[in-house]
Amino acid sequence: MSREIHGARIFSPNETAVTIYQQDAGYILERKVFDRRLTELAANAGAEVMVKARVTGVMTAKDGAVNGVVFRYSGREYTCKTKIVIAADGVESQVGRWAGIDSTHQLRDVAICAQYLISNIEIKSEYCDFYVGSKIAPRGYIWVFPKGDDIANVGTGIRGSISGKDSKLAIDYLNAFVKRKFPEGKILGLVGGAVPVGYGLPRIVGDGIMLIGDAAQHSDPISGGGIPNAMFSGKFAAETAVKAIHNGDVSEKILNDYPKRWEREKGKNFKHICRIRDGVYKFSDDVFDRYAETLSKIPSEQITMAKVFQTLLRHQPSLLLELRHLILAGWV
Numbered sequence: 001m002s003r004e005i006h007g008a009r010i011f012s013p014n015e016t017a018v019t020i021y022q023q024d025a026g027y028i029l030e031r032k033v034f035d036r037r038l039t040e041l042a043a044n045a046g047a048e049v050m051v052k053a054r055v056t057g058v059m060t061a062k063d064g065a066v067n068g069v070v071f072r073y074s075g076r077e078y079t080c081k082t083k084i085v086i087a088a089d090g091v092e093s094q095v096g097r098w099a100g101i102d103s104t105h106q107l108r109d110v111a112i113c114a115q116y117l118i119s120n121i122e123i124k125s126e127y128c129d130f131y132v133g134s135k136i137a138p139r140g141y142i143w144v145f146p147k148g149d150d151i152a153n154v155g156t157g158i159r160g161s162i163s164g165k166d167s168k169l170a171i172d173y174l175n176a177f178v179k180r181k182f183p184e185g186k187i188l189g190l191v192g193g194a195v196p197v198g199y200g201l202p203r204i205v206g207d208g209i210m211l212i213g214d215a216a217q218h219s220d221p222i223s224g225g226g227i228p229n230a231m232f233s234g235k236f237a238a239e240t241a242v243k244a245i246h247n248g249d250v251s252e253k254i255l256n257d258y259p260k261r262w263e264r265e266k267g268k269n270f271k272h273i274c275r276i277r278d279g280v281y282k283f284s285d286d287v288f289d290r291y292a293e294t295l296s297k298i299p300s301e302q303i304t305m306a307k308v309f310q311t312l313l314r315h316q317p318s319l320l321l322e323l324r325h326l327i328l329a330g331w332v
């Protein structure tokens with residue numbers, strides 16, 4: 001872990017801050033360390049780890065069921081017979097596609113992201129900061145996640161359907177922001193990539209195969225945060241896989257328990273969240289500023305997601321139906 005977080009600050013286009021305090025909001029991770037620790041736990045639990053191995057295809061039985069993978073390792077090609085392949089190969093899963101599962105995304109269902117690691121900045125904060133506005137990051141936001149007192153991840157994500165409009169890419173919005181907010185900052189690293197922000201793929205299992213994490217489009221449609229959801233979907237898939245292998249039936253029908261559980265426990269809210277997000281994205285910068293003005297007067301300990309949504313509803317009553325679903329599901 002790099003830093004404990006106790007809430008979020010949302011900055012409207014004119015930089016009015018709405019602070020939402022939450023004692024146990026979460027952590028900023030040191031991702032490489034975190035991933036290595038997960039690998040270590042898996043290895044200690046009996047998994048065989050092969051680093052720098054690249055899957056290049058799937059093998060299928062006569063009936064089309066997936067029963068193995070082809071991979072390259074140390075300059076050679078190998079095959080591995082499997083009972084179930086769990087594809088965790090990220091957005092637009094190739095492994096899924098080779099197995100006949102459509103893993104392509106509409107441009108509107110992905111956020112194109114760029115993130116710098118920046119040092120030499122003043123950032124003594126226990127909050128994750130989000131900046132919104134049509135000029136700052138259209139149909140997206142800029143984030144500043146503190147990793148220490150003088151170092152932060154500063155990134156942006158904009159919708160794929162917006163990327164390239166007016167010849168501007170995610171990195172252009174990020175550069176403009178960094179130049180304005182952190183002129184003395186030193187850029188130590190850059191990562192880029194696409195994050196799924198849609199409803200989730202309609203089909204994520206087949207005979208002998210399951211897709212998890214970004215491969216299954218399981219990241220949060222508002223924040224684009226995919227690490228916790230990838231862990232949940234990995235857990236749900238693994239528990240279904242163990243049962244299926246134990247019972248000797250790895251057909252799609254049996255593996256469907258996993259997407260059903262995902263839908264029940266996590267995914268069922270995605271479409272309502274997406275509709276609320278898309279409604280909010282239609283707000284003008286002035287409307288965002290007015291909301292922020294109203295909400296900024298409420299003490300940070302008293303602001304809840306419900307209060308934020310109630311304020312939004314005053315402007316866009318059509319979102320009431322979506323909000324009702326989320327309230328019934330205990331989401332707000």
Ligand SMILES: Cc1cc2nc3c(=O)[nH]c(=O)nc-3n(C[C@H](O)[C@H](O)[C@H](O)COP(=O)(O)OP(=O)(O)OC[C@H]3O[C@@H](n4cnc5c(N)ncnc54)[C@H](O)[C@@H]3O)c2cc1C
Nearest residue numbers: 054055088089090113115192193213214219225226227230
């Ligand atoms: C710039 C940026 C910032 C982000 N910030 C956050 C954040 O702050 N919080 C958060 O929760 N989420 C964040 N995300 C999203 C998060 O990174 C993903 O949702 C998460 O990593 C998904 O995990 P995953 O294991 O499903 O996929 P990935 O992390 O994408 O892992 C897929 C892995 O599969 C490997 N792979 C692909 N193809 C093959 C193949 N053929 N053979 C073998 N291996 C293969 C890849 O090399 C990769 O290692 C961010 C994303 C980006 C792009």
